[in-house]
Amino acid sequence: MTNGESRQKRIARLQGGLSSLYLPLPDSTLSRLPGAPELLPGECFSSWFLRIQIGFRLPTRVLQTLFKVKAPGYWMDAGIEELDIEAISGVVMCHKESLEPLLWPRGSLLSASHLACLTTAPLRQRPIYRYCELCLRGDAVRYMRQLWRIACTYICPLHGTVLRELCPKCQKPYVLPNYRAGFKEHQLWQCSTCGADICDATSITPPDELRYVMLSRQAQLLQLIAAGSELMQIWKDVQMHAASSLTTDSHGLVDLSSEMNVHALFSRALSHCLNEGRNTEQQDLEDYLWRLRIQGADGPSSSIPIGLDGMRVFGKYAVSVFMQLIGCHDLWGSTHWWPTGSSRTLSDLGMVTARAEAKAAEWYAAAPKRR
Ligand SMILES: [Zn+2]
Numbered sequence: 001m002t003n004g005e006s007r008q009k010r011i012a013r014l015q016g017g018l019s020s021l022y023l024p025l026p027d028s029t030l031s032r033l034p035g036a037p038e039l040l041p042g043e044c045f046s047s048w049f050l051r052i053q054i055g056f057r058l059p060t061r062v063l064q065t066l067f068k069v070k071a072p073g074y075w076m077d078a079g080i081e082e083l084d085i086e087a088i089s090g091v092v093m094c095h096k097e098s099l100e101p102l103l104w105p106r107g108s109l110l111s112a113s114h115l116a117c118l119t120t121a122p123l124r125q126r127p128i129y130r131y132c133e134l135c136l137r138g139d140a141v142r143y144m145r146q147l148w149r150i151a152c153t154y155i156c157p158l159h160g161t162v163l164r165e166l167c168p169k170c171q172k173p174y175v176l177p178n179y180r181a182g183f184k185e186h187q188l189w190q191c192s193t194c195g196a197d198i199c200d201a202t203s204i205t206p207p208d209e210l211r212y213v214m215l216s217r218q219a220q221l222l223q224l225i226a227a228g229s230e231l232m233q234i235w236k237d238v239q240m241h242a243a244s245s246l247t248t249d250s251h252g253l254v255d256l257s258s259e260m261n262v263h264a265l266f267s268r269a270l271s272h273c274l275n276e277g278r279n280t281e282q283q284d285l286e287d288y289l290w291r292l293r294i295q296g297a298d299g300p301s302s303s304i305p306i307g308l309d310g311m312r313v314f315g316k317y318a319v320s321v322f323m324q325l326i327g328c329h330d331l332w333g334s335t336h337w338w339p340t341g342s343s344r345t346l347s348d349l350g351m352v353t354a355r356a357e358a359k360a361a362e363w364y365a366a367a368p369k370r371r
């Protein structure tokens, strides 16, 4: 065997051993982004998209073209558009399987365009972004979780603390910053309004009983929203924590000050709900939504959901939950807290002006429809 032959054989062997990542893409016009940040556990699409933009200084349009998506990231989080994870994995040079968690919303109600209130606040015309300052502070690289994008998430399942959606400094709702080339103020953990570090806040931990009620209610709602999707399969950490055992104190009580216990409780409640949901007739999510009646110009009136009905979701605990959320949540945002009576529309209660109604209707009309 000559040196030349063995070299050729070596090259052939090496080529055979290379993963499909390095083979030419079918579409040669696509660029690649070697060294792109990887999708982190439970991360939502828009957060990952922004981190790639910042890393490569890419304008939104350019990255959207590379990823073959059209809708803004916050709609992509809800699964409004189909993600071609094969093409995306080629661009960022990672394994397709690592991007599968991004497909979770596809089988869920999040992607239903008539339920935009599950990830956005139609009255405010903005997406819902909540965060746990303790989770963010503990991140090696700070990122936003898919769970924080969903209207029914009030408590961090890892820390048992109230999630925030208002900047602790200026009290304006947090939104994911828009990447603008040349600007320095585009870090994910900074308030877009005042520039403060959104983690610079004192955590709020509800009393044990209330915390458990909030965790189990959000697990039940998540089960309704998850619908036919494979939530437990995709969220591996939820699966793992559901299986872990709870530690008890000397009196045999579960210690809710332990992070692991809080996470295990949420995961158990969630897995219990998801398993139940498969066997029993599903409760309707509609029961928990606030609807707004919209009067057509000439035609008949219609109604659109504008958020969750806090009184129905939390029942006798509603006022206590409401008190915990003051200063952290926009109380006119994605959950509404007016007493449920015979009249179930905000306009009947005089709470919503015609202008606000029009804004909510506009939001729904402009929302991309599931393709
Ligand atoms: Zn947390």
Ligand SMILES: [Zn+2]
Residues within 6 Å of the ligand: 167, 168, 169, 170, 171, 172, 191, 192, 193, 194, 195, 196
């Ligand atoms: Zn601020």
